[in-house]
Amino acid sequence: MARLLMFHGRECPHCMRMMPLVEKLEAETGVHFDKHEIWHDEENADLMRSYRPIIAAECGGQLKVPTFLNPDKGEAVCGEMDYEKLKDWALKQS
């Protein structure tokens, strides 16, 4: 199973909306995301910054949340999306 990361912000409404979809996906498929809150935890923020070249390339040049990342394949997708799109992306990473 691929190692997947989710970067999110506590006061980000898009992240808040995505969280239940992520949990549903994890329960239904066995996919797992390591979740990192980035505005209230500087270690998590530094971790996200360390992937800036990958994330910025996929996210309009900036570090945006929510971001879903496969650090090993160097693939990322960001923003609010529907369940099927997230599922397709996550399953493609395996």
Next chain:
Amino acid sequence: MKKRYWRCFVCNDIHYGIAAPELCPTCKVLNAYVEISAEEARKTLGGGPGVSLTPDEFRAAVERFAAGQEFQVNPDREKVDLLLKGIFENERNHGLKYCPCRLRCKDWDEDLRIVCPCNFTIHESYKGVPNGECWCGLFVRRT
């Protein structure tokens, strides 16, 4: 071109930009700006009366900013409340009203691009999008 600091010699307004404004927006004097150091700008701005904004005052400020524009503050009150909470947490913890839906990269000039309100009208989430909004959703296109 690099931005610099400028001070109106009449009323001490501070401007940060590549050139001085011809007309001081406060005292209306022409050609009144002189270039100053960042330190002088900081002291001038920091030495005056405290001008802090509460979340409600900031909400009113962005509503005035959006008045008459093609965008408005999101009518979803709950969403705006959450965003304002994040914006003010970021100001308290990180110094400026950074967007809660992006992360600063610790480059001063780059990070100024994510201070709310940002220049969202050129972003892919808004420009040319019928129901466009800024990345965080604080501003939405009027329909």
